Amino acid sequence: MSTERKNIVITGASAGLGEGMAREFAAKGRNLALCARRTDRLAALAKELTEAHPDITVTTKALDVTDTDAVFRVFREFRDELGGIDRVIANAGLGKGQPIGTGYFEANKQTIETNVIGLLAQCEAAMEIFREQEAGHLVVVSSVSAVRGMRGNVTTYAASKAAAASLAEGIRAQHLSKDTAGIAVTTLLPGYIESEMTGRANKTPLMVSGEKGAKALVSAIEAEKAKAYVPWWPWTVLAQVLRFAPLSLVRKLS
Structure with missing residues (x-):
């Protein structure tokens, strides 16, 4: 693991993951540095966290990641307020x-607009800052559903998360040289974790x-691994099963 990342941006921070x-x-x-569309919930969370941990700084801003100009502005404001950004967790998403x-x-x-275009804006804004700093950690929240095409209500979501995983891997490939050794990129592929989004699922x-x-x-x-299925068990194994299973079986599982 690298040195501690002190200043962390989390998008979609008002609920769930x-x-x-x-x-x-x-x-x-x-x-x-927390941002989301629901500022009332952000404010309540910031109050809770600063009361429980008075030694930390918690700053919040309203952000809809489909407003791509706002993504760049908010990230830069966070950087200026905290004196730098060490990690960006691109978590905002729509299910x-x-x-x-x-x-x-x-x-x-x-x-698609939220999970792909909005994510692209987050990655661009984060990487601009990290390249200027010559250091930083970009975390892209994808999904186990990115492994294969899924049917029904999950089709577009799974496709958007496959795009997210591919985008993160491409950014990682761009920054494997010694000149960018201070920049790390991680792709997270969560399985079933209880949240507002999964609450609507079976x-x-x-x-x-x-x-x-x-x-x-x-x-x-x-x-700071390149890719991580979360929780590790059983999703690291199940993802490989999904990857190579016949589509007829994948259909039954999705």
Whole structure:
């Protein structure tokens, strides 16, 4: 693991995985820059974290990642307020979707705009700062669903997360040289972790609590591996099964 990343930006931090990771990093004494669309929930979270951990700085801003100009502005403001950014966790995402061709193009389009275009803006903004600093850690939150095409309501979501994983890998490849050794890129591929998004899905024995999932995510982030399935067990194994299974079997599982 590299030196401690003190100043951390988390997008989509008002609920779910982002909120859980914010709590875990606050307990580790990290300064946090939290952004999301729901500012009331951000404010409540910031108050909770600073009261529990008075030695850390928590700053918040409203951000809809589909407003790409705002992404660049907010990231730069966070950098200036904290005196630098050590890690950006590109977590903001959308899980809505409907089967292709059933008249719900707008819902599927919103998922792509948030999870692909919005993510691209986050990566661009983060990497501009990291390249100027010659140091930083970009974390892209993808999904195990990125491994294969999925049917039904998950089709567009899975495709967007496959794009996320590919984008992160390409950025990582760009920064493997000695000249950019201070910049790390991690792709997280969570399985079933309880959150607002997964709350709409069918319950499964593979689902872990939000607290357990957040701890596993933070552990993987701190290790700064290139790619991590979260939780490690059973998703590291199941992802390989999904990768090579016949599509007829994948269809039953999705």
